[in-house]
Amino acid sequence: MENYIAFLKNYTYAGNTLWDYWWALVIFFAVLVVLKFIQLVVIVRLKKLAKKTITEIDDTVIAIFGSIKPWFYLLVSVFVAIKYLSLPDLVGKVVYVLLVVAVVYEVVRAFEKVLDYWLYRQMQKSEAGNAEQSKSMMRILKLIAQAILWLIALLMIMSNLGINITSLVASLGIGGIAVALALQNVLSDLFSSFSIFMDKPFEAGDYIQVGTDSGTVERIGMKTTRVRTLLGEELVISNKELTSARVQNFKRMEKRREAITLGLTYETPKEKLEKIPELIKKVVDEVELATYDRCHFSTYGDFSLNFDIVYYIDEPDYGLYMSVKQKVNLGIFDEFAKAGIEFAYPTQLVYTKKG
Numbered sequence: 006m007e008n009y010i011a012f013l014k015n016y017t018y019a020g021n022t023l024w025d026y027w028w029a030l031v032i033f034f035a036v037l038v039v040l041k042f043i044q045l046v047v048i049v050r051l052k053k054l055a056k057k058t059i060t061e062i063d064d065t066v067i068a069i070f071g072s073i074k075p076w077f078y079l080l081v082s083v084f085v086a087i088k089y090l091s092l093p094d095l096v097g098k099v100v101y102v103l104l105v106v107a108v109v110y111e112v113v114r115a116f117e118k119v120l121d122y123w124l125y126r127q128m129q130k131s132e133a134g135n136a137e138q139s140k141s142m143m144r145i146l147k148l149i150a151q152a153i154l155w156l157i158a159l160l161m162i163m164s165n166l167g168i169n170i171t172s173l174v175a176s177l178g179i180g181g182i183a184v185a186l187a188l189q190n191v192l193s194d195l196f197s198s199f200s201i202f203m204d205k206p207f208e209a210g211d212y213i214q215v216g217t218d219s220g221t222v223e224r225i226g227m228k229t230t231r232v233r234t235l236l237g238e239e240l241v242i243s244n245k246e247l248t249s250a251r252v253q254n255f256k257r258m259e260k261r262r263e264a265i266t267l268g269l270t271y272e273t274p275k276e277k278l279e280k281i282p283e284l285i286k287k288v289v290d291e292v293e294l295a296t297y298d299r300c301h302f303s304t305y306g307d308f309s310l311n312f313d314i315v316y317y318i319d320e321p322d323y324g325l326y327m328s329v330k331q332k333v334n335l336g337i338f339d340e341f342a343k344a345g346i347e348f349a350y351p352t353q354l355v356y357t358k359k360g
Contacts, residue, residue: 021090033086040078068118077107109158120150146199197244198227206247211256212323215242219253258321260296263330267337268309268349277346278302281312284344288336289316294329309349 084104087097124143202225207213211222213232220234230247232240269278282300289297298315305311318329341348 025090029086029089032089033082036082036085037078040081044073044078072114072118073111077111080104080107105162109161113154113158116154117151120147193245195227195244197248198225200248201225201230201244206252207254207256211254213255214253215247215250218242255323256321259319261318261321261326262315263318263333264313264315266303267312267314268306269312270347270349271308271310273310273346277344278310280344281346284340285312285314285337288340289333292329292332292336294319294325295333306349308351 080100080103084100087100124147201207207222209222209224213219213222215232218232218234218240220232220240223231223233223239225244227244229241229243232242234240269281281302285300286297289295296317296319298317300312300314303311303313316333318326320326320329
């Protein structure tokens with residue numbers, strides 16, 4: 006054995022003894038075995054533990070490490086092993102370049118998996134009716150993010166190879182500014198669509214009002230949003246306008262406040278006036294989805310005694326809201342007729358004096 010070791014130490018090839026090559030080979034396999042052990046044993050066990058947790062982020066992190074390609078482990082093992090050998094600069098440079106490319110590639114793939122996880126979470130928050138729109142928006146967002154990631158990766162590789170990328174980055178910056186100025190309106194609407202998608206001030210199916218226009222949102226596109234008005238026509242609004250204007254979303258109302266004023270004739274007796282708040286409360290309480298708030302004799306009008314009535318309708322849908330309002334109005338009409346209470350209407354009394 007000693008003679009064999011002595012032979013390995015004394016025999017030299019390409020500037021290294023066979024003993025050096027032997028230890029480099031041992032280190033190569035040792036590093037490779039350790040890395041594969043981590044991937045096949047440790048990560049597998051962590052994966053089993055992750056399945057028992059509620060959150061999914063740990064599954065994503067484990068999937069990132071579990072999907073590392075075998076050639077990456079080979080390159081890392083070779084890079085560590087050749088540190089113990091005296092090799093030509095070209096060989097070391099080639100291995101270093103390959104390792105840099107491999108590391109950057111795996112890092113970009115890791116970011117892509119995190120991006121996929123985030124997009125998946127956003128998809129889960131979307132309503133079933135917006136599934137197609139969400140998928141389309143996610144695909145575009147993913148393509149943009151991937152393009153940016155791979156561009157950064159390319160710059161990192163070039164920088165690690167000793168290439169001066171300052172002038173290249175400056176050129177890209179100037180070119181980007183020129184493109185942004187040329188496509189200013191398009192990019193503004195594009196980013197506005199992403200803002201609408203992420204912030205979700207409204208979604209397809211919501212009834213909204215923008216300025217004097219209102220209607221039901223049918224589709225949110227990359228540049229415009231289509232709204233179907235109550236008259237039936239399709240209203241096309243740019244996404245930039247929607248993100249800069251005040252938008253009222255009626256679908257997200259929990260309840261509607263209804264305030265009305267009733268005018269009664271001056272001939273109405275005091276006894277009947279005192280009973281009106283109780284009578285209004287009785288009518289509102291009998292109507293489903295309506296909640297009584299108050300009723301007061303508020304003002305003496307020019308030709309009527311005015312009562313302010315406030316109640317709430319626990320329904321955001323406009324059609325049902327109008328149906329409940331109609332029931333309340335009809336109920337008040339019936340109760341006033343039974344009680345002999347007359348509504349006032351504009352009248353004038355002309356007094357003439359005989360001379």
